[in-house]
């Protein structure tokens with residue numbers, strides 16, 4: 001950071017700033033990074049995350065964070081997730097702030113899915129040449145909002161241009177008590193299956209935003225695609241329309257997922273949670289991953305699946321079966337897992353007592369890896385296909 005701080009006040013940076021034919025200020029790479037990240041997280045706070053050297057050198061230097069050091073053996077968790085404009089978002093479904101927030105949240109969710117504590121992030125952005133600097137500042141406003149909420153120190157990244165679309169790849173670290181990380185492979189016959197939040201809301205929110213954008217109702221951030229900048233008024237207007245249509249909770253779930261870090265920590269500390277996964281590609285697909293990794297069969301109870309009122313009423317209004325979104329929609333970023341069924345009620349009380357949702361949704365059985373949906377206590381069950389979001393379909 002020090003060299004950036006020094007440079008920021010010098011002519012080297014100033015002479016590298018120029019305006020193009022469109023009157024837009026073009027910052028050079030270093031000045032941009034400085035602008036996006038400077039002063040966002042106090043050095044003192046980063047120090048508590050073990051950061052010895054943050055943004056500004058060839059690498060960051062970190063040691064085990066205070067919370068982990070001196071309290072027994074810990075291990076690192078490492079993960080990366082990417083968001084690509086047109087694949088994970090477009091400018092009618094998300095604002096710049098939303099993209100920044102969600103890019104980090106999706107990674108924090110992977111740490112939560114191991115029962116860990118998120119610690120550091122590296123942020124790689126490939127920015128279209130036509131982007132105004134202001135838009136990336138807004139991206140970082142959202143990213144740092146998520147970092148603050150989950151206590152993540154942003155310690156570096158990479159910046160390149162992109163011929164057309166914005167691409168964001170965030171790498172995170174987390175910490176977990178040695179050999180306690182909750183894997184996908186620990187489910188056992190007899191376990192209770194649970195989720196830590198409602199399902200399908202993000203997919204319904206996306207449906208609302210895309211329908212709005214296609215002109216059906218005109219509620220999205222319409223007119224934004226390809227436009228250089230969005231007047232804040234357009235976003236505010238779209239938010240009001242979503243509120244009026246009862247779709248606000250769905251849109252919020254899509255744009256600002258809330259990864260279940262506290263749930264993951266509490267479940268790990270109970271010692272009875274045997275498998276965990278986060279729901280990015282859809283509950284069916286994640287349940288299949290648990291079933292295959294553990295060599296078990298998972299039976300979901302249709303009447304136990306948590307369905308929010310806003311999901312049910314929006315689905316009815318557009319003639320979609322809400323189960324489609326709940327099982328195959330994705331981007332819920334809640335946890336799905338299995339645990340000793342004798343501890344399930346106590347776990348539910350503990351989590352609910354702390355304001356954290358916990359829903360028992362089924363059970364684990366012996367058998368060929370697979371996922372089934374049962375209508376009630378009866379024996380009738382239907383096979384749940386291994387279907388979800390697939391990047392290559």
Ligand SMILES: Nc1ncnc2c1ncn2[C@@H]1O[C@H](COP(=O)(O)OP(=O)(O)O)[C@@H](O)[C@H]1O
Nearest residue numbers: 078079080081106109110113277278279280281
């Ligand atoms: N291109 C890649 N190279 C190496 N490992 C990868 C690559 N893509 C995914 N993985 C690894 O494969 C596993 C499954 O990835 P993924 O399905 O994306 O998990 P998640 O749904 O949690 O993001 C993870 O361990 C991930 O680190």
Ligand SMILES: Cc1ncc(C[n+]2csc(CCOP(=O)(O)OP(=O)(O)O)c2C)c(N)n1
Nearest residue numbers: 081086087088089090280281329330331389
């Ligand atoms: C414009 C737009 N179209 C479609 C989607 C839906 N979508 C895109 S990626 C995805 C799945 C999650 O992303 P992925 O990169 O597979 O996450 P990972 O499993 O690696 O965590 C979904 C449901 C979206 N969010 N936005």
Ligand SMILES: [Mg+2]
Nearest residue numbers: 080081082280
């Ligand atoms: Mg991934």
